[in-house]
Amino acid sequence: MVSGSADYEYLLSLRAVRERCFRVQEAAVRNKLNHFDIDPSKLQDMVQFVVSLIKRDYQDDTSKIPCHGRWRHFDVGGRPRIQTLIQSWENLGVDALEQTRRVLDLFVVAVLLDIDPRGWVYQEKTTNRTYKRREGIAVAVLDMYMAGVFSMNPHQPHRVDSEALSNLTMDILLTGFQTKVLVGLQDRLELLKNLACVLRDRPDYFGGEEGHVPRPGNMMDYLLSHPTTIKTKKGPLIHLETLWPVVLEIGEMWTIQQEKSKGGTVGLGDVWECPALAGGGDQFVAFHKLSQWLVYSLIEPMEKLLGAIIEGTEQLTPLPDYSNGGLLIDTGFITLRKSDYDRGIQNYHLNSLLPGQPKVEVAPMFEMSDPVVVEWRALTTAYLDLVAERVRSVMKLNKKTLSLTQLIEGGTTSAGKELAEISRPNTQESPIVIMVIFPSKTPCNDPYIDRKYLFLA
Template sequence: MSDSSLARNDLSPAVAWLRTPSAIRERCHQLLDLGLAGRLAHFRVEPSRLPAVVDTVLAVTRESYPTLDIPLHSRWGHFDAGGVARVEELNDRLKDATPQERARAKLDLVVVSVLLDAGSGPKWRYRERGGGTWARSEGLAVASFRMFMDGVFSSDPDRPLRADAEALGRLTREALAQGMQVSDSNPLDGLEGRLHLMHGLAKVLPRPGALFDIITAQRRSVRAAELLGLVLEVLGPIWPGRVMVDAVNLGDVWPHSALGPVESVEALVPFHKLSQWMTYSLVEPLAEAGVVVTELDGLTGLPEYRNGGLFVDLGVLVPRDARITTVAMHPGDEPIVEWRALTVALLDRVAALVRGRLGMTAEELPLGKVLQGGTWAAGRRVAAEKRPGGVPPIRVDSDGTVF
């Protein structure tokens, strides 16, 4: 069975392969091998600093999860930011729904929320009604959760707890800005890009929750790699035009010249960060409805600024040019591609070292739990210790569709 057997089988071999987690791993580890040999243009790799990363990750993990009962890294943890039981609030409002409709509603929420989750920028904040003020990923989670609970993404006033193509397709920039509390004094990076994704989502699915029906039409269990293949297939058309291979827009896939001529397939490094983040986030609502997602370690670590920043801040990745840490770059700039690829490969190494220190197996502590425990929180903490506001060590100009 191929990695993407839930998806269509008429793709060219190159495109089909670039949509697999194994392709992400292979290309990222190729770049790590080059980095360890001192053959990369933008970063030096200092493996002697990895124990410091592991120490930090373990300290943060034990503080947050003293019994090591760690949930999977997913959007669902962000919805309960600040210890507020928002997911329980959603469950209460869905208590009379069938298990299938509850799963569709939760998929509606989480797909929309993940697509609205790309980096917010340093100035944006969301003030919850009667509650706290949230920034960055948690702020985007709480904002999208409240918009969902208010029925912003539903075209049926009698069924507010859903997202559907009609409402998503007619969503305006003003309505999205209002829901996200965007203003001149509270700017959000990539608002137009996020709106583009909502409109694109309206064109590919009657509602995001329809993914549940696509999956369960064939089986009651699905491998994580297959689920990612489905997400990439269904959502592929919504991404801004980037690298094309065999007339297919690849999305979060970028060339690196160390792997081959930049116009060749051999040079392409796939990441699929938002799609993998979404795949991790589909696991819990599917499980609640009796659909088991297996082989979660088939997915990779997420190449974003918290995980990647951890390696820069603790000296594992050393920029060869100081401008990498002072000038904001675009996702396709080669230093950013290199940084993200090294991050994915190094996360595999950190996960193995963390398991070794804890005496746990990959089944007991899959990569998704190491991320949650874990590397993401450690990256945030170290950034906060080093720079005001926890600004990442490397800045990327976000269009709202990558980070």
């Protein structure tokens, strides 16, 4: 159990993410992990693979590597949709601050709806082109945003407000996504409903100026007026420590007020027990993946539209998503131990008996709270930090010329995806499958009947 307000404050911090994940990495060095074996000789192979992809895709010009964020998904098909939208606002006389609010509105909803559906395809309304997976979700969200689905004011459709979010239904979202069913969408609808409550309950963060409706983009007003924010000639200098608690209000809504939350630890969010840390203080490891994904996504429009400087971004960590986590496994750097592999395969086969579940390219399957997954995520976060250092060393670069956000976008994520395509060509999925539990409408004695699969994304 977590005890003491100081422990809670620490585990909610970014500092805890890196420190606790490196404690798991240190256990790996001492061969004290419970579920994975490490082959240190493969680390340099992983580094060289990432370096080769950066050189291939960017010809050694790392200034061309974009930052990691939701913006990239909107540009699918080579169409600069967000920049085109911003230009249209500018042509109508919308000032830079309101443009930023609007993009933040859109990006918050796009991150909270950032699922990675298999077999689903979306047809873009303006081009009739089809897109799938996370990029398709982004385009669909943009179309809904443009149509005013997230705004209660028909005269101001390009915004996200608390009242519209409160009135959202599954039917509205399914219609927007052009489908009758989408695995994981019910959870995301709950996130948006909770966001509506947070917007109303935290007027200090999201109320904006007097008379404004509560909306995510109003966080910009809070940040600009904060006493720690400094006005510079280039733009406002905003401390990450000022943005972080605002984002936690949005990103850690996975924490349901019940003892066994599918989203982490009550009151802390994406924080989990890791038995490999037994004997070295408490066993909790923090990730705050969704909150960090929000930060990565939100600071880009702040920088581009307002010239903002976000101080302290070096505190952010690599994200333990399926591409990054898969990179460690598919290079042979970490290997799941046989007993856990067999248990995961059994989970997969039981799950495959359910209607609509995958039956090809069998992979070990575990719930998010399983210690296997906690170790895997921690190793991903820590070792990709070390990969980043070695990649910079090989390429003779520093953190300014190759930032962590660029390395994730142009290096580790691309490497993980390419290895997945080679290793699992039919599905191109993660080497470990994450299973989440959805509540059943009817009682059932079979513990697997309420389960669906969800890849760590």
